[in-house]
Amino acid sequence: MIVTTYTCDRCNHSQDEGSQMWEIELTRKEKGLKFMGAQKTKLNALWCRSCMEAHDLLPSASLKEVENIKPPPTIEDIIQEMIEDALSNPI
Ligand SMILES: [Zn+2]
Numbered sequence: 001m002i003v004t005t006y007t008c009d010r011c012n013h014s015q016d017e018g019s020q021m022w023e024i025e026l027t028r029k030e031k032g033l034k035f036m037g038a039q040k041t042k043l044n045a046l047w048c049r050s051c052m053e054a055h056d057l058l059p060s061a062s063l064k065e066v067e068n069i070k071p072p073p074t075i076e077d078i079i080q081e082m083i084e085d086a087l088s089n090p091i
Contacts, residue, residue: 008048020049022057 006021007014015021026043052058073081 006046008051009045010047010051013048013050015048022047022049022052024057
């Protein structure tokens with residue numbers, strides 16, 4: 001059995017799924033440097049949601065806000081509403 005564990009490189013939070021984890025890529029280049037690629041260092045890391053939120057790195061519509069959005073009505077809901085509307089407003 002192979003078990004994959006995702007661990008945040010910043011706070012060591014671990015979880016079994018890769019969702020709600022983000023790959024962070026950081027590049028450093030000295031300002032005013034004339035040579036492309038010189039003094040350039042690249043860092044890759046995996047961060048959890050908590051660390052992403054702590055550094056304000058997530059889009060404004062976070063997953064929590066998306067989860068709170070009311071789902072669209074089903075076709076049954078729409079038909080039921082039309083029937084109730086017709087019954088309450090007879091011609
Ligand atoms: Zn973290």
